[in-house]
């Protein structure tokens with residue numbers, strides 16, 4: 315019997331990324347409050363939020379300073395937009411702060427309300443840029459199989475997951491996908507990480523040449539693939555890819571929506587992985603997930619082109635009502651202030667060896683083929699046979715079952731397509747909480763193994 319709230323949920327709500335048919339039977343997990351790295355359901359039951367919500371609640375769940383920053387901004391000026399040259403001080407100050415933090419040459423910041431909108435903006439800006447430069451044929455976008463960039467029409471076209479394309483009439487024409495850099499799954503027998511990276515770079519080059527370099531505008535990549543399986547790139551990957559992009563004047567967009575703001579033990583994930591993009595998309599941890607905010611960095615050549623377009627067209631014809639919402643900007647400023655004051659990024663780097671050691675130990679578990687990660691992000695590959703790396707029949711839903719067992723153990727983690735389990739706790743997690751997280755995850759894996767047997 316579903317509880318009253320659960321029954322009302324089933325009758326009224328459409329849930330994103332949910333099997334709507336089984337949801338009618340299982341109902342929702344209704345969460346009521348949060349404290350530190352814990353969330354509590356309506357029965358008062360605590361769970362370690364091992365996914366930081368959706369890779370976002372970096373500072374945990376009960377940060378009074380963030381709440382106060384939002385309250386104060388709401389009381390002072392709850393809304394004004396940035397259209398037609400209107401502005402507000404938290405927006406200006408946040409753009410200055412981000413410009414300083416960006417690890418790539420940055421001229422300006424453009425705000426959105428989500429990661430999907432940030433990546434949609436990147437596509438539009440790449441098109442706009444090439445029109446401004448008088449090369450209207452240079453428009454194709456290359457993303458990667460298993461990459462995740464969001465759900466709006468252009469960002470879902472860049473996403474490289476079947477579930478985002480099947481029956482959605484996507485990807486749009488002009489969006490291509492090159493190979494996924496998962497060494498464990500896709501390397502040939504005996505192929506080193508470096509050789510695998512070079513092979514993928516060669517494949518990318520062949521794709522660009524096949525399409526015609528004069529038609530390819532941009533390449534987009536996450537530092538660590540998140541929703542595609544928490545996949546860390548093989549050694550030498552970005553160096554090899556960047557050499558190809560530079561040869562054909564292809565813009566490099568880093569999707570830092572998950573990895574930005576400390577996740578990998580550096581301010582941006584690309585800094586830990588040798589990425590040198592032209593522009594960065596960001597969202598999520600920028601406000602610790604407390605309010606929606608995203609954005610993109612704009613480099614000087616792009617800004618110059620945008621200026622020319624305004625002179626020609628009269629206006630920069632892009633932006634949403636909530637681009638740079640003042641409450642979101644105030645919360646982001648406070649988030650960054652706390653990050654700096656409390657040394658959150660250095661704290662992640664200090665905790666990462668312990669987290670990664672506990673994660674790596676799970677590779678010894680009989681149903682885990684690979685445990686991989688960086689900083690405070692980890693992914694598990696569930697396999698039926700460790701030697702051959704054979705997977706279970708997808709219909710068996712083994713990773714989903716593991717995640718359900720974890721929930722029973724008081725731990726929220728996420729299953730991803732291809733029998734993968736992701737872990738990505740709030741960055742403020744304490745060492746003993748890291749141990750509790752992995753103890754619970756180990757018990758969930760044991761229960762999954764027993765369930766299969």
Ligand code: PLP
Nearest residue numbers: 428429430462463464540571572
């Ligand atoms: N890019 C990456 C790497 C993401 O992980 C996500 C969401 O998980 C997005 C973009 C889309 O962000 P949003 O869900 O805020 O639209």
